[in-house]
Amino acid sequence: MGSLFRSEEVCLAQLFLQSASAYSCISELGERGLLEFRDLNPKVSPFQRRFVGEVRRCEEMEKTFTFLQQELRAAGRLPAPCPESPRAPAAREALRVQEQSEQLAQELREVSRSRSSLRDRLRDLRQHLHVLREGQRFTSLPVGPGVPAGLGREPILDPSLHHHLDRKINFVAGVIHPWRVTAFERLLWRACRGYLVASFVEMPEPMEDPATGESITWVIFLISYWGEQIGQKIRKISNCFHCQVYGYPESEASRTEAITRLHGQIQELSTLEETEKYLAEVLDKVAQVLPTWRVQVQKMKAIYLVLNQCSFDVTKKCLIAEVWCPVRDLTQVQDALRQGSVSGSCFVQRVPTTESPPTLIRTNKFTAGFQSIVDAYGVASYQEVNPAPYAIITFPFIFAIMFGDVGHGLLMFLFALWMVLYEDSPRLRQGTNEIWLTFFEGRYLILLMGAFSIYTGFIYNECFSKATAIFPSAWSVATMANHSSWSSAYLATHPSLTLDPNVTGVFQGPYPFGIDPIWSLATNHLNFLNSFKMKMSVVLGIVHMGFGVMLGVFNHVHFQQRHRLVLEFLPEMIFLLALFGYLVFLIFYKWIKFSAADSRVAPSILIHFIDMFLFTSNAENLPLYPGQVPVQMVLVVLALASVPVLLLGTPLYQWCRQRAPRTVRPRAHDFAEIFMHQAIHTIEYCLGCVSNTASYLRLWALSLAHAQLSEVLWSMVMRNGFVGLSYVGGVVLVPVFAAFAVLTVAILLVMEGLSAFLHALRLHWVEFQNKFYVGAGYKLCPFAFAPDTWE
Amino acid sequence: MAYGGLAVPIIVMSVFWGVVGGVLPWLVPKGPNRGVINTMLVTCAVCCYLFWLIAILAQLNPLFGPQLSNETIWYLRYHWP
Numbered sequence: 001m002g003s004l005f006r007s008e009e010v011c012l013a014q015l016f017l018q019s020a021s022a023y024s025c026i027s028e029l030g031e032r033g034l035l036e037f038r039d040l041n042p043k044v045s046p047f048q049r050r051f052v053g054e055v056r057r058c059e060e061m062e063k064t065f066t067f068l069q070q071e072l073r074a075a076g077r078l079p080a081p082c083p084e085s086p087r088a089p090a091a092r093e094a095l096r097v098q099e100q101s102e103q104l105a106q107e108l109r110e111v112s113r114s115r116s117s118l119r120d121r122l123r124d125l126r127q128h129l130h131v132l133r134e135g136q137r138f139t140s141l142p143v144g145p146g147v148p149a150g151l152g153r154e155p156i157l158d159p160s161l162h163h164h165l166d167r168k169i170n171f172v173a174g175v176i177h178p179w180r181v182t183a184f185e186r187l188l189w190r191a192c193r194g195y196l197v198a199s200f201v202e203m204p205e206p207m208e209d210p211a212t213g214e215s216i217t218w219v220i221f222l223i224s225y226w227g228e229q230i231g232q233k234i235r236k237i238s239n240c241f242h243c244q245v246y247g248y249p250e251s252e253a254s255r256t257e258a259i260t261r262l263h264g265q266i267q268e269l270s271t272l273e274e275t276e277k278y279l280a281e282v283l284d285k286v287a288q289v290l291p292t293w294r295v296q297v298q299k300m301k302a303i304y305l306v307l308n309q310c311s312f313d314v315t316k317k318c319l320i321a322e323v324w325c326p327v328r329d330l331t332q333v334q335d336a337l338r339q340g341s342v343s344g345s346c347f348v349q350r351v352p353t354t355e356s357p358p359t360l361i362r363t364n365k366f367t368a369g370f371q372s373i374v375d376a377y378g379v380a381s382y383q384e385v386n387p388a389p390y391a392i393i394t395f396p397f398i399f400a401i402m403f404g405d406v407g408h409g410l411l412m413f414l415f416a417l418w419m420v421l422y423e424d425s426p427r428l429r430q431g432t433n434e435i436w437l438t439f440f441e442g443r444y445l446i447l448l449m450g451a452f453s454i455y456t457g458f459i460y461n462e463c464f465s466k467a468t469a470i471f472p473s474a475w476s477v478a479t480m481a482n483h484s485s486w487s488s489a490y491l492a493t494h495p496s497l498t499l500d501p502n503v504t505g506v507f508q509g510p511y512p513f514g515i516d517p518i519w520s521l522a523t524n525h526l527n528f529l530n531s532f533k534m535k536m537s538v539v540l541g542i543v544h545m546g547f548g549v550m551l552g553v554f555n556h557v558h559f560q561q562r563h564r565l566v567l568e569f570l571p572e573m574i575f576l577l578a579l580f581g582y583l584v585f586l587i588f589y590k591w592i593k594f595s596a597a598d599s600r601v602a603p604s605i606l607i608h609f610i611d612m613f614l615f616t617s618n619a620e621n622l623p624l625y626p627g628q629v630p631v632q633m634v635l636v637v638l639a640l641a642s643v644p645v646l647l648l649g650t651p652l653y654q655w656c657r658q659r660a661p662r663t664v665r666p667r668a669h670d671f672a673e674i675f676m677h678q679a680i681h682t683i684e685y686c687l688g689c690v691s692n693t694a695s696y697l698r699l700w701a702l703s704l705a706h707a708q709l710s711e712v713l714w715s716m717v718m719r720n721g722f723v724g725l726s727y728v729g730g731v732v733l734v735p736v737f738a739a740f741a742v743l744t745v746a747i748l749l750v751m752e753g754l755s756a757f758l759h760a761l762r763l764h765w766v767e768f769q770n771k772f773y774v775g776a777g778y779k780l781c782p783f784a785f786a787p788d789t790w791e
Numbered sequence: 792m793a794y795g796g797l798a799v800p801i802i803v804m805s806v807f808w809g810v811v812g813g814v815l816p817w818l819v820p821k822g823p824n825r826g827v828i829n830t831m832l833v834t835c836a837v838c839c840y841l842f843w844l845i846a847i848l849a850q851l852n853p854l855f856g857p858q859l860s861n862e863t864i865w866y867l868r869y870h871w872p
Contacts, residue, residue: 004827392831472871496859498856506856510850511850513843521867524858525857536842543841594854
């Protein structure tokens with residue numbers, strides 16, 4: 001079966017690398033991702049390692065790359081992911097990358113700086129221009145009859161009209177943030193009232209705020225005042241409010257001259273356009289090379305970190321690396337070393353070890369999901385039997401027993417089918433929502449769960465809680481009615497009646513596939529279903545656990561511990577089968593042998609089972625078959641006899657082996673440890689058999705809960721939509737169905753699905769796996785270059 | 792459909808799951824996944840067959856019958872065969 005059955009053979013190996021070709025060899029090995037490197041310098045701090053200088057250089061380059069990426073992002077460009085994966089650069093190329101990146105960063109800094117200063121200057125000029133232009137409104141003479149009515153007042157501020165006055169009118173003009181206008185005005189009035197006239201007007205176009213970068217409609221103000229002190233006060237106040245003040249010439253002519261001059265200066269700033277173009281070019285260049293450089297430098301850093309873990313043999317001028325290598329890949333490793341080294345002088349050598357190697361189980365996209373749920377409990381110990389290939393089917397099956405409903409299973413199946421068919425679409429793969437990613441990773445798991453739920457739904461005969469009569473029902477009401485003469489009058493006085501299977505023709509045989517549809521119409525359906533589901537849970541549980549014990553055989557054989565077959569596997573099996581295998585037999589026997597004719601005196605299996613353990617008998621409980629009591633006594637004695645064998649067998653065997661002169665004697669307390677371990681195992685197994693069998697009854701409990709929930713949802717939500725059989729009723733049906741659908745998905749699919757998933761997982765992890773699985777290993781993490789992720 | 796008792800369903804289902812679990816594994820093409828696919832087929836056949844078997848054996852000899860409301864009896868008496 002390959003490595004899914006048990007983990008692959010992994011060996012410890014040593015790589016001998018010439019220092020000249022060490023870098024390229026590790027680069028080759030990293031591309032292939034085969035080996036896990038062990039740290040041969042654990043006591044050396046990171047700052048004292050051999051290649052710390054190179055690592056530092058890589059980190060500096062990464063800092064430059066981060067700056068470049070920030071600049072790209074600020075300009076609104078998204079860096080594209082690297083299309084193909086470039087190899088780690090050689091030393092010369094790395095130097096070139098470093099120089100180029102630093103040069104680009106320098107260029108970018110300079111261009112950005114000059115661009116921002118040009119922009120500031122342009123903004124300044126434009127603000128000045130607007131101030132002058134808007135100020136004209138208050139200080140210029142009316143042009144003609146076409147003057148807009150909005151200007152209202154007479155231009156009383158025109159100095160030419162008041163030139164005969166002694167006082168000279170001065171102006172302060174500037175720009176202020178719109179939110180500060182009212183406060184500014186108020187303060188001006190309080191400070192210098194009566195001696196100034198202030199007017200405010202909004203700028204015709206919004207401009208960028210240098211501090212925050214957002215576009216704001218500034219307010220231009222023009223203050224005309226008399227007196228020098230007032231002027232100083234006004235300037236101080238404008239300073240406090242962070243206003244930009246511009247000179248406002250008094251005469252009309254000088255104002256027009258200033259305006260023309262500003263226009264000229266703005267034209268000169270056409271270099272801004274060229275600067276922007278140059279900046280765009282630089283950014284283009286950066287965007288082109290940055291992805292490749294990033295990947296290259298990441299790989300280089302990873303290689304140097306690995307080289308730091310090797311031990312440097314000064315005398316022989318070569319590096320020694322210790323690796324965990326899968327035996328199957330040794331030839332590939334040799335190949336890689338030959339490719340990477342200049343003269344073919346690097347080689348790999350296998351080294352014997354007593355340490356436990358890491359576990360490697362190769363999976364494909366289908367088996368990865370199932371392996372991960374097994375690994376979540378514990379990674380398999382080295383080369384022990386892996387429960388995953390069986391869990392591929394038993395896990396969805398046990399889920400489906402608790403979830404069985406055709407409609408819900410179909411919905412789940414279709415959802416998973418959509419995910420599977422579109423699994424290569426980048427939109428699905430690159431989702432960032434964690435919950436969505438969890439569902440997506442488990443799409444094959446959900447697919448199988450849905451498929452099995454459809455099957456168990458057919459067997460339970462439930463489709464959105466309704467039974468379907470694919471085959472005609474085996475119970476004939478007509479025969480019963482004719483036999484007991486149920487007239488209409490009789491029926492009217494008796495609200496509920498029971499069909500009697502003793503009457504010939506009422507019960508015609510078992511329903512060929514699943515549960516008979518009449519049970520869903522019966523008021524006592526739970527009596528029948530509970531008995532059926534409880535017995536089903538117990539039978540399936542004992543079969544599952546027996547299978548788990550049998551998987552232990554593979555471990556005993558593989559680890560050359562055949563004595564455990566006789567001393568552990570056999571007593572375990574006898575204990576399980578003598579007690580619980582017999583229970584399964586009783587269940588099947590009663591189903592086959594006892595019918596409605598002896599329904600009054602049908603024996604209770606539960607009481608028989610209890611009496612079996614207590615060695616008593618109940619006179620009212622008839623035996624199932626002749627000779628039942630002696631058979632049961634023999635079975636109980638057999639089971640009890642297997643307990644001391646299980647408890648003492650393996651420790652005594654190991655003690656006897658060590659007493660033989662050819663092997664080294666262990667210390668006394670080793671034997672005590674072995675004995676203690678075996679005692680714990682025995683108690684755990686025997687008590688576990690009983691409690692785990694009862695634990696499987698959760699299959700019954702959850703399937704009952706699911707059936708009841710879906711029945712409640714149907715009868716209390718959906719049925720109300722069918723009450724009105726008119727057009728109005730048809731319209732009412734739409735929101736009722738919407739509510740039904742939402743509740744079905746939320747409660748029955750999501751909540752019940754998660755619940756059944758959890759319980760199925762628990763049954764696998766605890767009840768199934770504690771019969772054979774140790775799970776104390778660690779995974780092989782090969783050195784490979786991680787795919788680049790862009791934040 | 793005449794009720795053939797237990798015989799017909801048992802034969803049909805046993806043959807079906809027997810083919811799935813016993814014959815199909817031989818027809819799976821050789822490849823790295825052959826072992827996994829065979830395990831899946833056998834496990835699936837055993838699980839599904841056992842589940843169906845339990846369902847049909849539980850109804851083979853019912854000890855009691857369904858209790859129906861009078862409205863259900865009125866309906867079923869004439870509408871079900």
